[in-house]
Amino acid sequence: PLDGGMLFPQESSFREVKELNGLWDFRADGSPNRNEGFEKAWYKRRLTETGPVIEMPVPASYNDITQDPTLRDFIGWVWYEREVFVPARWISDEGTRVVLRVGSAHYYSIVWVNGEKVTEHEGGHLPFEAEISSLIRKEPTKPCRITIAVNNTLTLETLPPGTIQYMNDSSRYPDGFFVQNIDFDFFNYAGIHRSVLLYTTPKVHVDDISVETNFMDNTGLVRYKVSVQGGFNNTLNITLMDKDGHFVASSTGSSGGLKVVDVKLWWPYLMHENPGYLYSMKVHLIAVSETSTYEDEYTLPVGIRTINVTNTQFLINNKPFYFHGVNKHEDSDIRGRGFDWPLIVKDFNLMKWLGVNSFRTSHYPYAEEILQMCDRHGIVVIDECPGVGIKDIRSFRNASLSHHLVVMDELVRRDKNHPSVVMWSVANEPASEMPPAEFYFKTLIEHTKALDQTRPVTYVTIAAADMDKGGPYVDVVCANSYFAWYFDQGRLDIIPLQLSTHFENWYRKYQRPIIQSEYGADAVPGLHMDPPMMFTEEYQNALLQSYHDVFDQKRNQYFVGELIWNFADFMTSQGIYRVVGNKKGIFTRQRQPKAAAFLLRKRYWRLANETG
Ligand code: GCB
Structure with a gap:
């Protein structure tokens, strides 16, 4: 398309x-x-x-x-x-x-x-x-x-959606006064x-490359497809080299397979002493026309690995993988969402300090340079599209769905070759309990699976198992919850019961592995109180600890990962729930640690030793 x-x-x-x-x-x-x-x-x-x-x-x-x-x-x-x-x-x-x-x-x-x-x-x-x-x-x-x-401007058909509301009462608002209403929690x-x-590029050039990888015993397989724009007498030479530039395998033609003996697999960071192993696939084109000759070359980094999902496990290279990671935002002072190398490298250093092995690109696709770093460092990514804040029933109409399908086309086209990307998330916290959500998510997920047969597909839900209309279509249940925060405020004691019940309901209904894709509490850095009260660093710690106790009980059953909300504080629209932005970060917006960062660091390194 x-x-x-x-x-x-x-x-x-x-x-x-x-x-x-x-x-x-x-x-x-x-x-x-x-x-x-x-x-x-x-x-x-x-x-x-x-x-x-x-x-x-x-x-x-x-x-x-x-x-x-x-x-x-x-x-x-x-x-x-x-x-x-x-x-x-x-x-x-x-x-x-x-x-x-x-x-x-x-x-x-x-x-x-x-x-x-x-x-x-x-x-x-x-x-x-x-x-x-x-x-x-x-x-x-x-x-x-x-x-x-x-x-x-956001409308009901954009991703994310929004609405413009004109204020017509001229005794209260000047002429033409309007506000943009949004249902997502970031500026x-x-x-x-x-x-x-x-x-x-040369006029006749390599236009696209797709790779899919597999292995059996010690032999890796890279299946590739190359498309060329222009020319008629095209010769394609494909060469695979290892990290040190040594020849591994070669092939010719626009599609085929490369066999890799004694393959070095792409492994996540912490699962292997040699994470993020990348081969280089050099695609060389010579095109001869009656009047001229064109030559082009493009080199694609290739990580050889497989992803599989069973009823209870998420497998990378056939080994159970446990996500211990974060949700992020592209967000910082002054530059907002603008690309910034110092910030990106700092964030990777902080993630490694924490012992993070994965993150979700909440709530939109991140810069390609970030995914390239994840490939090299062996950090696992759940790649999310901008389908966030789909709460209004009118956002499930056909026009919205059509655009959403195109966005998935664009996302998969851009990110399909990254070994670090292990799953697609087509949305975050939609109103998936509404009747039209069933057709919407069935269509969206089937479409995404047709685009990419090698990766599982999910969306991140806040609904309960018996309410969620899209539940039957996801490969992995990604469930958010904010017990003792948005509900039962201040009542940390309800977490063990409510969280266990929530997980059991999901697993009983669908027999799918479950990831806690968000949980957390706001903490204003420097606010202290014992016994803990909401918004203090102690409360954030205590809430995380209660969640962790339940995670540890379910870990050997069907529970395959935990992603804290959020890596760092971030900016939101103004409102009575937000004190200059969302403060659920374990780091401040300036990337300094709150107490929770030390708690998670201890936990993640322990998990790294226990699970990889
Ligand atoms: C959520 C959303 C996330 C918000 C978070 C919160 O469920 O997915 O975008 O920022 O909760 O802090 O309310």
């Missing part, structure tokens, strides 16, 4: 990458009908010629960059623009294909180059691109002007969140 592949841009002898990160011109369209940019066709001239601009860093959310509350809470179109020189040889060589790629922008984007529209894309968190070769060749000596308009950060790149 999707047009072509979405390989991560990479440099090789035949490909170049140019990053367009830095300061862009920026303007939010605050006109009364929020549409002046289109009415006046801002993309036709330089943005600086149609009104005032400010400097805006890319990548970053725009919300927390200025002192202006209107921009922080802005809903509507914002405009980004920058000019860039395209290397002359990219222009003169007709055999070079130039692509403009946006790693992600939230939520709806339209892109122009020199005033001509080149693409539009719906949805944050996933990349989109456009070939601009012929456009830049029209005016070869001029810098190329890239304009990107981004709109963060709706917006803007260009990941790198903008120009990259080249």
